[in-house]
Amino acid sequence: MKNLLKTGLLFLAIFAATLFMSACREDFEPTRSEGNLSFSKDTVFLDTVFSNIGSSTYTLKVYNNSTNLISIPYVGLSQGENSKYRLNVDGLAGKVFENIEILSKDSIYIFIETTVDAAIQTENSFVYTDQIRFDSGSNLQTVELVTLVQDAIFLYPDRNAAGIKETLATGVDQTGAPITVEGFLLEDDQLNFTNQKPYVIYGYAGIPSGKTLQIDAGARLHFHENSGLIFANGSRLEATGTLSENLELLENEIIFEGDRLEPEYSEIPGQWGTLWFTPGSTASLDYVTIKNNNIGILVDGNTGSKNPDFNINNTQIYNSSNVGLYGLTASILGKNVVIGNSGISNLWLRLGGNYKFTHSTFANYWSQSFRSTAAVQLDNYLETDSELLIATLERATFSNCIIYGNQSQEISLKAIATADFNFSFSHSLIKFDDPFDEFADEANYDFNNESIYLNMLFSENPDFRNSAINDYRIGDDSAAKNLGDPSTALKVPLDILGESRLNRADSGAYQATLFED
Incomplete structure (x- = not known):
């Protein structure tokens, strides 16, 4: 009887372990992304920066809305290593990345910075652009990057x-x-x-x-x-x-x-x-x-x-x-x-x-x-x-x-x-x-x-x-x-906005006006 009980318990333990390992494999063996990512914004505007002065750090959030752990084969800047933008993808710094994973119903952060030399353009200010590419072919998704660069x-x-x-x-x-x-x-x-x-x-x-x-x-x-x-x-x-x-x-x-x-x-x-x-x-x-x-x-x-x-x-x-x-x-x-x-x-x-x-x-x-x-x-x-x-x-x-x-x-x-x-x-x-x-x-x-x-x-x-x-x-x-x-x-006949004080003297730097909604 004891031997049968031991045999039964051993069988249950092996069966439970098999189920656990199977569940682990399902959770930790990613499936390839199918181009169904969503993003916190479709264009990241890095606002205006001066030539050769680093920008602030901007954030893009990438969402996996599926029920599977996914792997994105390629995440990177369109201009690759020649890009003036810099990325940090889920803690990794660089410009091109491979096999980026996102858990089911989860997300990752991408941090974006740039430093641009205005000498690459002839104008005092210009728009510098690139894009972050996710995957390729029919699964390709992109997020645009836009920065106004001002020479100084x-x-x-x-x-x-x-x-x-x-x-x-x-x-x-x-x-x-x-x-x-x-x-x-x-x-x-x-x-x-x-x-x-x-x-x-x-x-x-x-x-x-x-x-x-x-x-x-x-x-x-x-x-x-x-x-x-x-x-x-x-x-x-x-x-x-x-x-x-x-x-x-x-x-x-x-x-x-x-x-x-x-x-x-x-x-x-x-x-x-x-x-x-x-x-x-x-x-x-x-x-x-x-x-x-x-x-x-x-x-x-x-x-x-x-x-x-x-x-x-x-x-x-x-x-x-x-x-x-x-x-x-x-x-x-x-x-x-x-x-x-x-x-x-x-x-x-x-x-x-x-x-x-x-x-x-x-x-x-x-x-x-x-x-x-x-x-x-x-x-x-x-x-x-x-x-x-x-x-x-x-x-x-x-x-x-x-x-x-x-x-x-x-x-x-x-x-x-x-x-x-x-x-x-x-x-x-x-x-x-x-x-x-x-x-x-x-x-x-x-x-x-x-x-x-x-x-x-x-x-x-x-x-x-x-x-x-x-x-x-x-x-x-x-x-x-x-x-x-x-x-x-009379000694200061115009207010700071050029309005006349000759007909009415209001105190302060501004003449009173009727505000419009």
Whole structure:
């Protein structure tokens, strides 16, 4: 009986093992793909890249909808090893692959990148294409690859014999040791940026003392990470854009932004450094857009002159991870300036100086992280680790302006009494809520004092079109409509879009319009 039982159990064990092995063979012996694959997209657009600059990585998903494990005999680029595209197929890098398997009702990822030299074409920009081929003959399936490649002028630091990149001295630290940044000085023949090709800058491009960087209307400047422009004492920027007809293309504006052209980078803050104006440098900016850097413009100590030679007109600064316009004992005149969405403040004027802003909009709806600071900050001091610096605020006037955002108080006024602190706001709309009267006894916030607050509105709706995308045009229901002083508007007769203010003076950089759906 025991022998029969053992024999029966052995038979069952052998039978079960046979079934298991049979099932394994069915699961793990693939059948050939029959051209029934499906894909997450039929064309992969790798967006725009600069010549010889690698693209972002794009993803294609390949689905096996059958109930069988399948093998695709061939997966590869049509141009094979000559293709400018690169693939990673289910963890394998290359351009041509054989016998790629996909489990039943499963999928694999294909990652795609490209680097293209514009020298293979004669145009400044061109479309480079290829395709990924799956199998062949009657089973052939394809996915198209499309990339717009743009030629550019590249500016970057040289390397010495030891392979060390050039640097620029920006000052000394507390021990007297030099402070440097990776960068280089522009030569005389590099001091006119045209609109013929975009410029891509690595490191900080320095403008030497006594030289002027001229930037023509329609020019495009793209900066790599930790890059920007530095203006030496006695140097100057002349950035002369003009009004554009197309609000999307801004074809005549001068644009400063990062060097990643893919749409997902279009509104990402902190992609590059700053435009840094050291003491004694000057500038004139007209119809300029600066976006997605750390500090939009840094004006560092260019004296408190009664007649500032630093003019910013019809200029937009967006998505600065720290400060949009940062002035340290600076002198700045601004007209039709729009600064939106900054990680700390849109405008921070520190350690005194001389400032005048007319028909400007400072709107901070920053949502990338926590912000506790006001959209506009004025200080007459700067505290370092070793000392307290104090300087006179000779003037900070805001006429026909809007200062607004998602904080309760969007102006901050901090002064040390040993230095003058002269400021005023007139015919302007400001966000300032003080429900617990925290500021009731502070003279700087005495909104009934017409010598510093004249014809003001507080915390009324500016009716911005879409603050989330930095669209600070104001609607017909805006509290800023008709708020402006007509005599001030005569000095800035057109808004930033070229609309006349002669019949009605609205505060801010834009005249109110009736929005269309």
